[in-house]
Amino acid sequence: xxxxxxxxxxxxxxxxxxxxxxxxxxxxxxxxxxxxxxxxxxxxxxxxxxxxxxxxxxxxxxxxxxxxxxxxxxxxxxxxxxxxxxxxxxxxxxxxxxxxxxxxxxxxxxxx
Amino acid sequence: xxxxxxxxxxxxxxxxxxxxxxxxxxxxxxxxxxxxxxxxxxxxxxxxxxxxxxxxxxxxxxxxxxxxxxxxxxxxxxxxxxxxxxxxxxxxxxxxxxxxxxxxxxxxxxxxxxxx
Numbered sequence: 001x002x003x004x005x006x007x008x009x010x011x012x013x014x015x016x017x018x019x020x021x022x023x024x025x026x027x028x029x030x031x032x033x034x035x036x037x038x039x040x041x042x043x044x045x046x047x048x049x050x051x052x053x054x055x056x057x058x059x060x061x062x063x064x065x066x067x068x069x070x071x072x073x074x075x076x077x078x079x080x081x082x083x084x085x086x087x088x089x090x091x092x093x094x095x096x097x098x099x100x101x102x103x104x105x106x107x108x109x110x111x112x
Numbered sequence: 113x114x115x116x117x118x119x120x121x122x123x124x125x126x127x128x129x130x131x132x133x134x135x136x137x138x139x140x141x142x143x144x145x146x147x148x149x150x151x152x153x154x155x156x157x158x159x160x161x162x163x164x165x166x167x168x169x170x171x172x173x174x175x176x177x178x179x180x181x182x183x184x185x186x187x188x189x190x191x192x193x194x195x196x197x198x199x200x201x202x203x204x205x206x207x208x209x210x211x212x213x214x215x216x217x218x219x220x221x222x223x224x225x226x227x228x
Contacts, residue, residue, distance in 0.1 A: 004156070042116070042218040043203065056215060090157065099147065100207075100216060103157040 003027045006091050006104035014112050015081060021107045023074040023091030029102070030095060032074040034066060037088040037106070049074060081111045114139045116206050118219035125194045126227050132179075133189045133222045135204030143209030146180065146187045147216065152200040160202075163187065165209070191224075199226045 004025045013019050023032065034046040048056040049068040063085075065077040074091055091104040115138045125131035137146070144165045151157040163171045163180050170178050175195075179188045191198055201223050205216040 040220065042220050043216070045215055048215065099145070099159060099162055101159040105154075105156045 004091055004093055004102050004104035006089075006107050008107060009105065010108045010110075012110045012112065013078070013081065015083070017081075018077070018079040020078065021076040021089055021091075021109075023076075023104055025072055025091075025093040025102065025104075027093060027102060028095075029093040030071050031093060032068060032071075033092040033094075033100070034074070034076050035090040035092060035103075037090055039087075043090070047076075078109075081109075083111050085109065086111045114141070114144075114206050114208070114217050116204055116217050116219040118202075118204055118222050120222045121220070122223045122225070124225045124227060125191070125198075127194055127196060129194055130190060130192045131194055131224065133191075133202050133204075133224065135187045135189070135219055137185050137187065137204075137206050139185070139206065139208075141208055145207045145209065146178075147205040147207070148176070148178070148187075148189045149203040149205060149218075150198075150200045151203065151221075152197075155200075157203075161189070194226050196226050196228060199224055 007022045031050045033048050036044045045058050046060045047066040052068045063080050067075040088106040090106045093102050094100045117136045146163045148160040149157050150160045161171050161173045161176050170180050175192045177190045201221045203221045204219040207216050
C-alpha cells in the first residue's frame with residue numbers, strides 16, 4: 001500500500017445521481033491530485049491542489065467539482081455525469097519538492 | 113504541447129529473461145523529467161524509476177534501468193531477470209522542469225505479460 005486510500009473502490013451511478021469520491025492521505029504531503037484513467041487513453045490530470053488551494057484545472061467539465069477541506073483529504077463531487085465519464089479515477093499526493101510517487105488504488109466509476 | 117508515445121500496446125517476456133519497453137516523447141523544453149510507472153492488476157500505481165533530462169547517466173533501480181537518448185527523445189525501460197510480479201501495465205510519463213509535481217503527461221501504456 002502506498003498510504004493513499006480511496007473510497008469507494010467501485011461506484012455505479014445513474015446520470016441523474018449525485019455522488020462523491022473520497023481520497024485520504026496521512027503521509028504529510030501538501031499536494032493532492034485527481035487523475036482520470038480511461039480505457040485506451042493516457043491518464044489525464046483533472047485537478048491539482050497545493051496547500052488546499054486549487055492550482056490547476058485542466059478544463060474539466062463543471063459536472064466534476066473538487067473539494068480539498070484540508071491537506072489530508074480530497075473529494076470529487078459528481079453530478080449529472082455522462083456514460084463517457086465512466087473510468088478509473090485515481091487520487092495521488094506529493095510533497096512539493098518530491099516526485100509524484102504515491103497513487104491511491106482508484107475508484108472504478110460506471111455511469112449508466 | 114508535449115506528447116508521450118508508447119508504441120507497444122502489449123509485450124511478453126519469459127521469466128528470468130530481459131525485456132525492453134519503448135517510449136518516445138516530443139518537447140521543445142530543455143529542462144524536464146521522465147518517469148516510468150508500474151500499475152499491477154487491481155493494485156496501486158507505483159513509481160519505478162525517474163530520469164532528469166540534465167543527467168547524462170542512465171538511471172537504474174535494481175533490475176530496472178533506462179536508456180535515455182535525449183537527442184532522439186527516447187526513454188526506454190529495461191527489465192532484467194523478469195519475474196512474475198513484473199506483470200503489469202507500464203506507463204511512461206513526462207513532466208516539465210518548471211511544472212507542478214503532479215502535472216505529468218502519460219503515454220497510453222504497455223501491458224507486460226511474464227510467462228513462467
